[in-house]
Amino acid sequence: MPDYKLRRSLLYVPGNMPSMLQNIPIFNCDSVIIDLEDAVPLSEKDAARHLVKRFLMQYTDRNKELLVRINPLDTRWGYEDLKVVLPAMPDGIRLPKADTPEIVERLDTLLTEFEEELEVEIGRFGILPSLESALGVINAVGIARSSQRIFALAFGAEDYTASMEIERSRGGEELFNARTRVLWAAKANGIQALDTIFADVGDMEGLRAETELAKRLGYTGKCLVNPRQIEVVHEVFAPKKHEVEYALQVIEAIQRARQLGTGVISLGGKMVDAPVVKRAARVLRTAYAHGMVDTLIDEEAIHGAQ
Incomplete structure (x- = not known):
């Protein structure tokens, strides 16, 4: 990583x-x-x-x-x-x-x-x-x-x-x-x-x-x-609170998409695909470093299991 x-x-x-x-x-x-x-x-x-x-x-x-x-x-x-x-x-x-x-x-x-x-x-x-x-x-x-x-x-x-x-x-x-x-x-x-x-x-x-x-x-x-x-x-x-909350929702949504066998899913009427996930992961990494979230996002959440 x-x-x-x-x-x-x-x-x-x-x-x-x-x-x-x-x-x-x-x-x-x-x-x-x-x-x-x-x-x-x-x-x-x-x-x-x-x-x-x-x-x-x-x-x-x-x-x-x-x-x-x-x-x-x-x-x-x-x-x-x-x-x-x-x-x-x-x-x-x-x-x-x-x-x-x-x-x-x-x-x-x-x-x-x-x-x-x-x-x-x-x-x-x-x-x-x-x-x-x-x-x-x-x-x-x-x-x-x-x-x-x-x-x-x-x-x-x-x-x-x-x-x-x-x-x-x-x-x-x-x-x-x-x-x-x-x-x-x-x-x-x-x-x-x-x-x-x-x-x-x-x-x-x-x-x-x-x-x-x-x-x-x-x-x-x-x-x-x-x-x-x-x-x-x-x-x-520092990431804003609403940025962190949305990033968490994005990661949760893409994990659901992985379970459904797709790389794209809708969140709040907007498409969540790879670029959106990448931005969310970056926000959460920064939030983790600031102590705003407890878990560091891993690569599998971004790209899916190899």
């Missing part, structure tokens, strides 16, 4: 701030991205990666996914970031400036070399590429296919708008094409699509509106810059 890990919220935490690192266990987010790139001044990069390593080594009772955003591999810090932090066993690497498939392939090769050296399972470290330039968005499909380690694509609007020489607006109309292209690439390759940060931490209504837009498009998670944003994002990505 595919990985249905919940990644509604991915919170950035600066890698050079011990007080923030110490609070990671109590943050109610699904994933944390410990940042060694933009959040860390050049003069502190060496110290920050060692600080992050010590934190990860001590944080043994982990209650959330832990990713590390390294510096780009074409800088003098990127390889050293990997060398120092990978022995502390993060769950994966957030790769910034993932403009081409070749950059991701290079990271994949390096991760394999480190896994062999550390004597851990090959594929132990995942990759989350960040598409944050015009070139990265154009290459989205190739990037999504470039490594089996990739579990999601992340869209980075701040750097993208800079590369396009445009301003980012509150409504985000200028991001629509890029958001959609990243989303298509992710969905076509069966991985998650994660939306960009909303930088104004005081504008909760703006955050809610942007997250609702991302959800309507098909994104299943959002990157965050402040713990105060977590609750709003979780509320938006």
Whole structure:
């Protein structure tokens, strides 16, 4: 069965701030991205990666996914970031400036070399590429296919708008094409699509509106810059009660159809067929992760017995 890990919220935490690192266990987010790139001044990069390593080594009772955003591999810090932090066993690497498939392939090769050296399972470290330039968005499909380690694509609007020489607006109309292209690439390759940060931490209504837009498009998670944003994002990505109730009715209806030897049945005057069942199953998987239903839907309910 595919990985249905919940990644509604991915919170950035600066890698050079011990007080923030110490609070990671109590943050109610699904994933944390410990940042060694933009959040860390050049003069502190060496110290920050060692600080992050010590934190990860001590944080043994982990209650959330832990990713590390390294510096780009074409800088003098990127390889050293990997060398120092990978022995502390993060769950994966957030790769910034993932403009081409070749950059991701290079990271994949390096991760394999480190896994062999550390004597851990090959594929132990995942990759989350960040598409944050015009070139990265154009290459989205190739990037999504470039490594089996990739579990999601992340869209980075701040750097993208800079590369396009445009301003980012509150409504985000200028991001629509890029958001959609990243989303298509992710969905076509069966991985998650994660939306960009909303930088104004005081504008909760703006955050809610942007997250609702991302959800309507098909994104299943959002990157965050402040713990105060977590609750709003979780509320938006949680299925509505009526959606869960209808999904349960759909699964019950299709199970009746299986007993009758057909793949189609009517529910409330509307036809229930494979696409409707697939959407219902997705809602119930998310509801299960939110604790809204007790049982995770299985593949037999979707496709019928083999």
